[in-house]
Amino acid sequence: MFWYHDEVEQLARKEILPKGEKMRVLFYGSSSIRLWSTLAEDFPEFEIINxxxxxxxxxxxxxxxxxxxxxxxxxxxxxxxxDNDLGDGRHPEEVYLFLQNMMEHIKESCGNIPVGIISIKPSFNREHLINSIHYTNKIFKNLLDEKYSNGTLINVFDEMLEINKSSRELYEEDGLHLTDAGYQLWKRAVRDQFLQQFVASSKDSSTKM
Structure with missing residues (x-):
């Protein structure tokens, strides 16, 4: 894990500000998260940490x-x-075990908080892995449905796969990282399939007061 050291150390040194009134949503993961530079603008109702x-x-x-x-x-x-685990040659069942490990880490350290898992995307760079990606997403969903009631699979796979049939607009030239159009699709999916429920519940609470 030494090759991640410098970036991880930089992240670990980020200032931790006191929590405000907004719900604090932390985005975690690979470069598809790191490069999502508009997160705070995309979800202004929340305090966003990348x-x-x-x-x-x-x-x-x-x-x-x-x-x-x-x-x-x-x-x-x-x-x-x-995504990168499959790209490195790991089998879907191995990646499944890592997700189970992640969910246990979250439960032990953060409690039973809501967790949104964005499905692994179908990219041009990894077309040869499409069956493994599809299967991994399926067993991810099964794991969440069967064992973690606080977990939600955010399905970006189906819509992206359909768009990919006629256009490369969702991807940069490398065929792996997302364009602005790709992030707009992710924004809608994360909002509609996961975060919208918290906005609605917040509004309901304020109406009753």
Whole structure:
């Protein structure tokens, strides 16, 4: 894990500000999270923290979890990882075990907070892995449905796969990282499938007061 050292150390040194009135949502995972530069603008209803680090695997996210996450006391976590594990040759069942490990880390350190897992994306760079990606997303969902009631799989796979059939607009030239259009799709999915429930419940509470 030494190749992540410099970036992880930089993240670990970030100032931890006191929590305000907004729900604190921490985004964690690989470069698809790290490069999401508009997170705070995309979700202004929340206090956003970005702890993504480039090239990270789900294995690495588990390894560095205690160093990077609990001190921020998140109210919810959005995770994107597993993509690079498959790219490195790991089998879906291995990645499944890492997600289970991650969910246990969250439970032990942060409590039973809501967790949104963004499904692994279908990218041009990893077209040869499409069946493994699809299967990994399926067993991710099964794990969350069967064992973690606080976990939600945020499905970006189906819509991205459909768009990929006729356009490369969601991806940079490397066929792996997202363009602004790709992040707009992720923004809608994260909001509609995960974060919107907290906005609604917040509004309901304020109406009753």
């Amino acid at each position: 702890q993504g680090f480039g090239g990270s695997t789900l294995a690495a996210c588990c390894w560095f979890f205690n160093k990077l996450i609990p001190a921020y006391k998140p109210d919810a976590i959005v995770l994107y990882s597993g």
